[in-house]
Amino acid sequence: AQSVTQLDSHVSVSEGTPVLLRCNYSSSYSPSLFWYVQHPNKGLQLLLKYTSAATLVKGINGFEAEFKKSETSFHLTKPSAHMSDAAEYFCVVSVPLSGNTGKLIFGQGTTLQVKP
């Protein structure tokens, strides 16, 4: 069965320092993986996606993630945190269903706190 595990429920960094949000996945197929961000009282915004092209994926706002099949990981990184990055981040795997359709399975989320 497909699933994602976000290894940290809460991450705290200082502004200007690197960000690392960890995600492991489980999939019987070659997965499609995503990172979404949710700011308070807002919907989800797609940060980046991996769909079996380049293993290093660049997203918006300076975020990037590396797909490592051998480690079944898809960690999200950013070289330098900004105060506006404080939000909840979700690692997501797509699950294929019959009829060429599918659904998204979300991790439990990681809350990123950025300290001044």
Add this chain to the structure above:
Amino acid sequence: KAGVTQTPRYLIKTRGQQVTLSCSPISGHRSVSWYQQTPGQGLQFLFEYFSETQRNKGNFPGRFSGRQFSNSRSEMNVSTLELGDSALYLCASSGRDRALSYEQYFGPGTRLTVT
């Protein structure tokens, strides 16, 4: 291009009542998915509609239902509300037939509180 819109943004209902939530996808998008977000269970898939047909359904009781109109707008209905139905309900649209591998665009959500 306008994003996904959801109405209403906030709702307060009483146990036993029913509620209807509305979602308007991005213009041109044909796939609409619904998700429930709660602190305890996180984000869970409810169902997906494409061209007025429900293609996929999550593991929710029959009290949760939905439909999609010819203009791709979608509604979800929850009957006989329970306290546990209090949640943020998110709608997402996708322009691709195979929504699996392509990004979904989310609306701001409807915050439902059941008292």
